Amino acid sequence: MATSPKRGLVLVADDDPTMRLLMLEMLAQVGLDAIEAEDGVKALACYHSVAPDLVLLDVDMPGMDGFSVCREIRRLETQASVPIIMVTGGDELESVTRAYEAGATDFVSKPINWPILGHRVLYVLRASDAISRLRIADAQHRAVLAAIPDTFFRMNKDGYYLDYEQGHEASSVFSTERCVGHHLSQVLPADIAGHMLEQVQTVLDTQHIRSLDYELPLPGPAPRVRQGEHPAPRPVRHFEARLVATGPDEVLGLVRDISERKRSEEQIRRLAYCDSLTGIPNRQAFLETLEAELARSRKANKKFAVLFMDLDAFKRINDTLGHDVGDHLLKAVSERLRETTRPGDLISRTEAATNLARLGGDEFTILIPDLERVEDALNVAHRVKEAMRRPFLLDAHEIFVTASIGISLYPEDGEDCNSLLKYADTAMYHAKNCGKNNAKLYSSSLTMQIMSHVKLEVGLRKALQNDELYLLYQPQIDVASAQITGFEALVRWRHPERGVISPTEFIPLAEETGLIVPIGEWVLRTACQQAMAWQTAGKPPVRVAVNLSAKQFKDENLMQIVLSVLHDTGLPAELLELELTEGTLMDDARATMATLEQLRGIGVYLSIDDFGTGYSSMNYLKRFDVRALKIDKSFISGLPLDSENAAITRAIIAMAHGLKMAVVAEGVETDAQLVLLEQYGCDMVQGYYLGHPSPPDTIHRMLASQTALAMT
Numbered sequence: 001m002a003t004s005p006k007r008g009l010v011l012v013a014d015d016d017p018t019m020r021l022l023m024l025e026m027l028a029q030v031g032l033d034a035i036e037a038e039d040g041v042k043a044l045a046c047y048h049s050v051a052p053d054l055v056l057l058d059v060d061m062p063g064m065d066g067f068s069v070c071r072e073i074r075r076l077e078t079q080a081s082v083p084i085i086m087v088t089g090g091d092e093l094e095s096v097t098r099a100y101e102a103g104a105t106d107f108v109s110k111p112i113n114w115p116i117l118g119h120r121v122l123y124v125l126r127a128s129d130a131i132s133r134l135r136i137a138d139a140q141h142r143a144v145l146a147a148i149p150d151t152f153f154r155m156n157k158d159g160y161y162l163d164y165e166q167g168h169e170a171s172s173v174f175s176t177e178r179c180v181g182h183h184l185s186q187v188l189p190a191d192i193a194g195h196m197l198e199q200v201q202t203v204l205d206t207q208h209i210r211s212l213d214y215e216l217p218l219p220g221p222a223p224r225v226r227q228g229e230h231p232a233p234r235p236v237r238h239f240e241a242r243l244v245a246t247g248p249d250e251v252l253g254l255v256r257d258i259s260e261r262k263r264s265e266e267q268i269r270r271l272a273y274c275d276s277l278t279g280i281p282n283r284q285a286f287l288e289t290l291e292a293e294l295a296r297s298r299k300a301n302k303k304f305a306v307l308f309m310d311l312d313a314f315k316r317i318n319d320t321l322g323h324d325v326g327d328h329l330l331k332a333v334s335e336r337l338r339e340t341t342r343p344g345d346l347i348s349r350t351e352a353a354t355n356l357a358r359l360g361g362d363e364f365t366i367l368i369p370d371l372e373r374v375e376d377a378l379n380v381a382h383r384v385k386e387a388m389r390r391p392f393l394l395d396a397h398e399i400f401v402t403a404s405i406g407i408s409l410y411p412e413d414g415e416d417c418n419s420l421l422k423y424a425d426t427a428m429y430h431a432k433n434c435g436k437n438n439a440k441l442y443s444s445s446l447t448m449q450i451m452s453h454v455k456l457e458v459g460l461r462k463a464l465q466n467d468e469l470y471l472l473y474q475p476q477i478d479v480a481s482a483q484i485t486g487f488e489a490l491v492r493w494r495h496p497e498r499g500v501i502s503p504t505e506f507i508p509l510a511e512e513t514g515l516i517v518p519i520g521e522w523v524l525r526t527a528c529q530q531a532m533a534w535q536t537a538g539k540p541p542v543r544v545a546v547n548l549s550a551k552q553f554k555d556e557n558l559m560q561i562v563l564s565v566l567h568d569t570g571l572p573a574e575l576l577e578l579e580l581t582e583g584t585l586m587d588d589a590r591a592t593m594a595t596l597e598q599l600r601g602i603g604v605y606l607s608i609d610d611f612g613t614g615y616s617s618m619n620y621l622k623r624f625d626v627r628a629l630k631i632d633k634s635f636i637s638g639l640p641l642d643s644e645n646a647a648i649t650r651a652i653i654a655m656a657h658g659l660k661m662a663v664v665a666e667g668v669e670t671d672a673q674l675v676l677l678e679q680y681g682c683d684m685v686q687g688y689y690l691g692h693p694s695p696p697d698t699i700h701r702m703l704a705s706q707t708a709l710a711m712t
């Protein structure tokens with residue numbers, strides 16, 4: 001008979017040799033090895049020496065019966081329990097019960113059904129093997145669970161905790177007793193419980209892992225609130241629960257305390273989203289806030305505004321007072337902006353800090369959500385402007401700044417973040433061009449304006465070569481002698497379609513595009529030629545004043561150009577007056593000083609134009625050492641009634657004389673103004689009352705009549 005391969009070692013203990021023989025034969029049939037013992041004591045000894053895989057134990061044996069042997073084996077066992085099959089004398093219940101009580105795994109009763117004995121033993125061996133494998137797996141699972149810091153629980157599909165094991169590193173939020181047998185909603189806050197139950201259902205439906213984050217207040221009493229103070233936020237811990245299905249109706253949950261991770265994430269976020277100088281959100285943070293606000297407003301059908309603010313004189317402050325003061329100023333500005341844009345002021349529902357950001361340099365942005373009227377945005381802009389106007393006291397310097405603000409609106413101006421930010425920026429530039437310390441809305445009309453700006457620029461590029469520019473001259477009169485001492489050259493553009501265009505419209509454009517340099521050179525040359533032409537025509541030598549824009553003044557070829565014009569035209573340098581505005585001079589005071597020195601060196605007459613409209617430091621004014629100061633016409637226009645302007649005019653004249661400068665009053669339109677200016681000691685006057693800007697031949701006649709008058 002073919003035998004199966006050996007599958008284990010069986011200890012057969014029976015006092016009946018025939019029974020042992022038959023048993024051995026049957027076991028061999030199913031591929032099992034066996035050793036025999038003829039009584040209980042020998043069986044025990046055998047068990048110790050060979051450690052069999054299974055014991056087949058007769059109940060009735062002399063000396064020590066099968067029950068005692070079984071009990072003794074069980075007593076001696078350390079870990080794995082060997083399967084023991086008791087061979088009972090009959091079917092009587094009592095010996096079966098005794099067999100189990102003694103620790104038997106199974107029993108067979110006599111008379112033995114020999115053909116199936118081997119299979120029965122094999123089955124018990126297999127079952128025992130499976131049980132020991134299960135035991136190992138269980139031990140492994142317990143070891144794994146003991147090693148991980150997480151809390152774990154089992155939960156049924158209805159949300160009842162079946163098991164709950166607190167992780168060894170977990171903050172002790174709940175005890176096992178509080179959870180096992182209880183429903184989620186009795187343990188966790190209602191919203192978290194609801195969410196977790198939803199996830200449990202999803203996990204069971206899909207059999208995929210799910211996770212959810214939530215936070216719970218730390219156990220213990222709430223922090224005390226002192227009178228008049230806002231309650232501090234209650235400390236919380238953050239958790240992440242991962243849920244995995246362990247059967248059709250049951251999930252295993254692993255809960256990890258992720259508070260540390262959240263804290264690190266928050267710190268990283270703060271570093272990445274915070275402007276390191278001012279502590280307010282940076283460009284990245286603002287763009288994300290804007291993106292979120294856009295989505296929210298789109299959904300809720302709401303409006304919002306983006307304010308783009310730029311300080312008007314920041315570069316000058318940085319250059320003259322140094323970068324440290326510049327940095328302090330930016331911090332102080334952001335602090336003031338923070339105060340001005342508190343949530344209450346912004347009609348905002350979110351934290352103000354996220355609505356305010358520094359994009360870089362001296363550029364700040366403010367987001368105004370839930371905008372009801374455009375006026376609300378203008379009001380915020382106005383408040384910001386006013387806040388900036390209050391002097392900043394930094395490192396013993398009293399600093400005055402103004403801000404230009406551009407505003408774009410959602411949805412009117414644009415439907416995406418980049419456009420809205422770009423339009424607010426464009427509007428800010430527009431505000432700057434309109435005289436700084438201004439707030440302007442971006443609007444389609446602004447787009448049109450920009451379009452026409454572009455068209456104008458194309459035309460201006462051709463104006464020079466097409467001979468479309470020409471000069472008018474306005475006389476400057478000496479008050480004491482009533483004699484013409486000079487003329488101011490004022491440029492005009494005869495546009496082929498639009499007619500005559502004022503310099504106030506195209507000079508800023510020429511400055512912006514750099515065209516001012518060739519145009520300025522043309523003006524300088526033409527004016528000098530003209531002054532020389534009058535002189536050669538026998539008229540007395542008069543000074544000609546030419547406006548010099550900031551760009552021209554900074555042009556490195558300026559000296560070269562002035563020298564070559566004087567040389568080519570033959571005009572003596574002292575008959576050329578260059579008018580510079582306060583802004584031009586103060587923009588980069590140190591560089592200004594050097595250029596002024598060079599110009600003075602060749603004998604050119606220098607004056608400050610539009611005095612009183614810009615910012616001048618007395619200190620610098622003294623060191624600039626210019627010859628004349630022109631009081632801006634805005635101070636003269638209200639005279640003699642406007643007592644404030646009268647006082648300013650008088651003070652400017654006194655100050656200029658103190659600095660040994662001559663004073664020219666611009667925009668004199670009436671006799672009363674002339675009389676008053678004479679009383680104040682003003683040296684020269686210019687204005688419609690004394691002569692409009694006029695073409696060269698009119699001036700020629702004017703000079704001729706003056707010469708004739710002088711000869712009579």
Ligand SMILES: Nc1nc2c(ncn2[C@@H]2O[C@@H]3COP(=O)(O)O[C@H]4[C@@H](O)[C@H](n5cnc6c(=O)[nH]c(N)nc65)O[C@@H]4COP(=O)(O)O[C@H]3[C@H]2O)c(=O)[nH]1
Pocket residue numbers: 474489490491502503504507520523546547548549579609610633666667668669686687688689693
């Ligand atoms: N209301 C009033 N206005 C008077 C009176 N008398 C003169 N004006 C005007 O006041 C302006 C004086 O020139 P500005 O202050 O240098 O101001 C000038 C100057 O800054 C600039 N500009 C003119 N020509 C040139 C130039 O060739 N180069 C540069 N860079 N700028 C120029 O354009 C500005 C405006 O020039 P204009 O339109 O010619 O305007 C001129 C002149 O026409 C008066 O009695 N009442």
